[in-house]
Amino acid sequence: MSDFSHIESAAAGTAAPDRELDEHTAQALCEGRHGDPFAVLGPHEQPDGGVILRVWLPGAIGVEVLSRETPARLLARPGRSRLPGLFVAHLDYIEPYLLRVRWPWGEEVVEDPYSFGLLLGELDLYLIGEGTHRRLGACLGAHAMSVEGVAGVRFAVWAPNARRVSVIGEFNRHDGRRHLMRRRHPSGVWELFIPRLAPGAVYHYELIGADGQLLHKADPVALATQPPPLTGSVVADPAPIEWRDDEWLAARPLRQASEAPISIYELHAASWRRHGGDDGPCYSWRELAESLIPYVSEMGFTHVELLPIMEHPFGGSWGYQPLSQFAPSGRFGSPQDFAAFVDACHVAGIGVILDWVPAHFPTDPHGLARFDGTALYEYSHPFEGFHQDWNTYIYNLGRREVHGFLLSSALHWLREFHIDGLRVDAVASMLYRNYSRREGEWIPNRYGGQENLETIDFLRHLNEVVLEEVSGAVMIAEESTAWPGVTAPVSEGGLGFDWKWNMGWMHDTLSYMGQDPLYRSYHHHQMTFAMVYAYSERFVLPISHDEVVHGKGSLITRMPGDRWQQFAGLRAYLTFMWTHPGRKLLFMGCEFGQWQEWSHDREIDWWLLGDAGHAGVQHLVRELNLLYRTLPSLHEQDDRPNGFEWVVGDDAHNSVLAWLRWSHDGGATLVVVNLTPRVLQDYTVGVPREGRWFERFNSDSELYGGSNVGNGGGVAARQPRAHGQPCSLTLTLPPLGALILMPG
Incomplete structure (x- = not known):
């Protein structure tokens, strides 16, 4: 089958002939700069017949090629190339094969990642580029699956301006040269299947950015994460969730209709209860289910609303600076644990609302900031892309792929975790280009106005899609200005939300209650004014976390x-x-x-x-x-x-x-x-x-x-x-x- 004469000589110290691999390509591969590894590595048919097989294993002592169907059958002993870590064999033809690799620390048998074909379909790539892919969580990120009958993990990440992207982790000793990814043109998505990797594996992406800088990034579409301060993404368990909430979901459109009683208990999962008091660890999702659900039921609330539980690096942000828009925080358990919590709430007749943050994201270097060496997820100009109040970056919703990223995130929580509603944070900061900016520090829209037209398009599209695809789910706006038609249908020129937080009612009535009763007669209008505009929108009356922090005191201390x-x-x-x-x-x-x-x-x-x-x-x-x-x-x-x-x-x-x-x-x-x-x-x-x-x-x-x-x-x-x-x-x-x- 094979011509082994050159291999034997290579094993004795002479490099196997590989005239097609020029010095520039070899050097790029050696330095981990090669942007198209599948053009070099794996099996390649030769014009004059036969197959050349290149195996890239930096640090390996030696490798053998075995038949996948009959592992005892040796197909070849690739010889060392002049490039350390590159092994080359010439075969008469190719069949499914394994690599038996000898490392200084031991031996392993594994499939060659570069023996597999294209992974993502052309339709997926097209929809990603158009910003209309509604299931990015099932497309990008890390997914345990079988490819060509081989179990492993498929990785995919959008980084159109990167020069090179690799997957790194303990499985390859964080060597960014080992698992170089394939770029799919023109979408800018990089993909790789790593055989025999299993759920629970921790990984990062290593990129060479557009500016040549080496970057280590968490996966923007990770489905699970390490708990902070660790920053790794985790290959999620693909086991299906056993839901018991069919009855709840069937009745949800009536339970959350405009005529239904809605009484929401807002909580921060990390500080509702702690083991052993203030200094103890947080409750897990399953522990919260055991203690929180009976309490909420006894108190008669119809819903719980969780401050953002998407993974966030800084606990002091309360979740409002998330980095992983598809992953529940690892602080409280696995995604399955979170799903079990939601399911238990539904079985007990309690709805679950999540705070969701599409307005901005933190500047942590392992996150979305300048993800591929360019302003990819954020606006490039600081007058548009940097939030001065929160020292965060602002999503560029005018970019189709970013629009689609956030749209798919919202649908992910509603569909995959059966969430009953999303409270969209900081909508006012999204709607106005001059929000919290002085004159001369903001860029007008194309008509010279202050409205962020990309945000308006996004919010309308989001609410239309949720209405179409998720029966009975509600969308709630935290919008603190008098923007007209926040809860009006999109067909009537509105933004299409179901409810809006009534920030005016909250501010006026708390201001009144803070007055000494002797002087309340001079502020009587503060208790009545909300009825002047009560039917201009569909409102939630919020006494939220924002009213009991930052020196405002607790609710009872506001009373004189x-x-x-x-x-x-x-x-x-x-x-x-x-x-x-x-x-x-x-x-x-x-x-x-x-x-x-x-x-x-x-x-x-x-x-x-x-x-x-x-x-x-x-x-x-x-x-x-x-x-x-x-x-x-x-x-x-x-x-x-x-x-x-x-x-x-x-x-x-x-x-x-x-x-x-x-x-x-x-x-x-x-x-x-x-x-x-x-x-x-x-x-x-x-x-x-x-x-x-x-x-x-x-x-x-x-x-x-x-x-x-x-x-x-x-x-x-x-x-x-x-x-x-x-x-x-x-x-x-x-x-x-x-x-x-x-x-x-």
């Missing part, structure tokens, strides 16, 4: 007065929030009135629940969630003007507010709030019906730690008319208290 007044004010404010139009979001710790400002480095202060005041606030939130879910009037018509009616909106002197909430079938619920520390006797409130109105809820009840001032369970409505209503109630309003009444 002595300890009793602070607790009473907090209870009244939470009742105001739960009965106001808009879906609810409350950050962890606020549900029991934590005193300390939140810190990501310690767990929240669970020990406070031994105090009756804190336990009372927790009981109140639990009861508010129950009322919110069971009273249609509190949620059915959140987005409709006929679901809300002011009764008393102008009593600034007494700091009293009263309103009616209406269900579809005309069911009425009356809410009355007294935001002074005085008991108000004989206060008249108009109501639409005669008869007894039951005091369904009183935030001043002793059950919640209050003084138990109230109305003995109910009051009869009688003449005269009041506040435009046909009859009225005469009520005792508790100090810093809120009442919910319903007709009998």
Whole structure:
């Protein structure tokens, strides 16, 4: 079969003839600079017949070529080339083969990576280039699979301007010369199949950038990662996830419809609970499932919202500077562990929302920054590509491949992990080219305006695709300006989100609650203004992590007065929030009135629940969630003007507010709030019906730690008319208290 005469002489110290490999090519291969290794390595048919086989194994002592079908059969003993590490054999013909390699540290038998053909299909490459590939997580990155009957891992990465890309890891002693990748023109995607590599293997990409600089990068489309401070990407376990949430997914469109009650518990997975207290390790996903899910269920929340769990190098960013847009953080376990957590939430009837960050990414050298030696994922000009507030890079959404990268990331979480919604972070910073920039430090769009047209196109496309492909999933915008039509359909010129965080409501009402009650009459509009624009968008009312950090204090410390007044004010404010139009979001710790400002480095202060005041606030939130879910009037018509009616909106002197909430079938619920520390006797409130109105809820009840001032369970409505209503109630309003009444 083979001509071994030259091989024997090579084994004795004479190089095997390889006239086709010129000195320049050999030197590039030796130095790890060769950009087209498949043109040199592996089997190549010769014009005059036969096959030349080149095997590149820097550091190897020797190699033998064996038949893959009959490993005991020797096909050739390649001789050493003049280039150290290059072994060459001439064969009559080629068949599937193995390499038996002798290293200084031992021997291994493995397939030759350069014996395999093209890996990615032309359609995949075309869609990547067009920015329309919706399953990048299954295309790029590292995937354990079999190719030509051989088990191993297929690697693929987009780096169009790199001169060379290699896969490195312990499996090749981090030698970037060993596993040089094939570039696929014109897409700029590099690929390689490494036989016998298995799930769990840690890897990086080693690149020679466009500027000649040597770079070590994590995989932008890694499906698993090492926990920080380690930076390696991990070959994910391809075992399918055993989902049990078919019933949840089938009912999700109704559970998350505009008429459904949505009450969200926002949490930071690393600091909700820790083993052994503040200094202990984080809970894993499976441990969180065992402890968090029963707690959320007992408290009556319909959803949890997780601060970003995509892998991020700096824990102090709380996840808002992610580097791996396809991988759950290795801090809490494997991707399968995270999927099991989501599945357990769904089985318990709890939805899962993720914070997702397409606005910017950190500058860490192993990340996306100048990935192939050029501004690939980011804008090249600092006026467009660098975020001054956060010292991060801004995604260039005008580039098709980056647009597609982020679109596919969003779909990855929604489809592969059954996530019920994405809260898109920092939308305002994406929409405006002059966001947080001084005059002369930003570049206008092509029309001379401040709007980022690429972002608008991306957000609209994203929301249209999610609506089309993921039944019942919701998209939520954290958008802090008055940008019109954030939740309007794309067909009507809107951005197409389902909900928007109502930052104005949050800012105004917290500002009001921070006033001494003596001066609240001068700020009364802050509690009523949100109803002026309440139906311009579909809103979430957020008391989020941002309101209990950076010196703002905790929610309860925002309340003025002595300890009793602070607790009473907090209870009244939470009742105001739960009965106001808009879906609810409350950050962890606020549900029991934590005193300390939140810190990501310690767990929240669970020990406070031994105090009756804190336990009372927790009981109140639990009861508010129950009322919110069971009273249609509190949620059915959140987005409709006929679901809300002011009764008393102008009593600034007494700091009293009263309103009616209406269900579809005309069911009425009356809410009355007294935001002074005085008991108000004989206060008249108009109501639409005669008869007894039951005091369904009183935030001043002793059950919640209050003084138990109230109305003995109910009051009869009688003449005269009041506040435009046909009859009225005469009520005792508790100090810093809120009442919910319903007709009998």
